[in-house]
Amino acid sequence: MDKFKFLLFDLDGTVTDSGPGIMKAAQIALSRYNIEEADAERLRLFVGPPLDKSFIERYGFSKEQAWEAIGHFREYYNKTGVFENSVYPGMETLLKELKDEGYVIAIASSKPIVLIHKVLDHFDIDKYFDVVVGCELDGTRSKKSEVIEEVLRQLGAMALEHGLANAGHGSPDEGQLIRLVKEKSVMIGDRCYDVEGAHSFGMPCIGVLYGYGSRKEMDEAGADYIAATVEDLRDFFLGD
Numbered sequence: 001m002d003k004f005k006f007l008l009f010d011l012d013g014t015v016t017d018s019g020p021g022i023m024k025a026a027q028i029a030l031s032r033y034n035i036e037e038a039d040a041e042r043l044r045l046f047v048g049p050p051l052d053k054s055f056i057e058r059y060g061f062s063k064e065q066a067w068e069a070i071g072h073f074r075e076y077y078n079k080t081g082v083f084e085n086s087v088y089p090g091m092e093t094l095l096k097e098l099k100d101e102g103y104v105i106a107i108a109s110s111k112p113i114v115l116i117h118k119v120l121d122h123f124d125i126d127k128y129f130d131v132v133v134g135c136e137l138d139g140t141r142s143k144k145s146e147v148i149e150e151v152l153r154q155l156g157a158m159a160l161e162h163g164l165a166n167a168g169h170g171s172p173d174e175g176q177l178i179r180l181v182k183e184k185s186v187m188i189g190d191r192c193y194d195v196e197g198a199h200s201f202g203m204p205c206i207g208v209l210y211g212y213g214s215r216k217e218m219d220e221a222g223a224d225y226i227a228a229t230v231e232d233l234r235d236f237f238l239g240d
Contacts, residue, residue, distance in 0.1 A: 004237070006155050006181055007098065008148065008198075010189030011109040011116055011134075012047050013211030015091055016123070019047045021081030026054070029072040035059065047212040048191035050110050050135070050142040067139075082115055087123050088210060090230040095128035097238055104158070106131040108151045108187065108197075110142050131155055144197030148187065152178045152201065155185070188233070189213075192221035206236065 012018040023043040030037045037043060046054045051073060055066040098105060105128055109116055113134035120126035131154045135142040141150060156177030172180065187198035190211025198205035199222065207223030209215055210230065218226060227233045 003184070004103075004186045005184035006104045006106065006186075007237070008106045008108040008151055008185060008187045008203075009129075010048075010187075010191070010194050010211075011107050011111055011119065013190035013213070014088075014188060014194075014208055015095075015107070015125070016085050016087050016119060017211075018082075018085045018119070019044065019212060021077060021084030022047050024084065025073045025077035025081040026051075028076045029055075029069045030059065032072045033059075033065075033069070044212050048110070048189075049193055050139070052139060052142070078115065082118055083122060085119060085122075087125065088230055090234070092123075092125055092128075094230055094234050095125060097234070099128055101238060103237070104130050104155065106151045106155060107133065108144070108147045108189075109134045110144055110147060110193070111135070112137050130158060144193045145200040148197045148201060148203070149178075152181050152185065155181045188227075192217050195221035195223050206233070208233065 009015050012022065023046060026043055026046040027037055042058065045058060051070050052066040055061040055069045056063065061069060095105065107116060107129050111134045113136065116132055116134045120129065131151055133147050133151045133154065141147055153174065156174060159181055160172065160177055182201055182203055185203050187194050187203055187205040188208065189205065190208045190213040192213065195205040195207060195218065204224035206225040206227050207213065207218030209226065209228045225236065227236060
């Protein structure tokens, strides 16, 4: 679609199906607190939002307990669970086609940045992304709005360097660049946090239904567009 130039993709549940590894790691972490969680639907809720939020809101952990649980989560996930993952069918082809059409593509994820790069490198899809932003291991920049802000900042700097943004007379400052990029940007994700983060900047969001959210979640969050499949995403951006 011509109105967009910059595409911000969530990672988990949007580019890759990371659920199996995340759910297994969450199950192991919960077991350390004598919580034997066998409900797959409750474990699915760990895919997408910051981990501390899930432990606190779903299981009543204190902030301190949540970060202790994240340590247990990472014992399994960072070595093994991160690779219990797969690229959604058709996604790599779509990313290549989008690049060939001149779109600028970014990852905007609440996943730790070191793990994002580990996933992208493992599946050899890092080459499709111009900007990659996630959180830090200490939880810094874990809110989706914070992630998106940093993506827009980096895209703005890149746009200025490559002549993709024109603010009129003079050199635009960082705020102007962010506004210019935002006007041509769209977020793509599978959870309400993606929609809410995008809307906090006045950006539209495409809610995908093949990940770990639901149509109800997308509707309640106010997703601007819906893509049920990867092919729907292709039609949205590349359809005749």
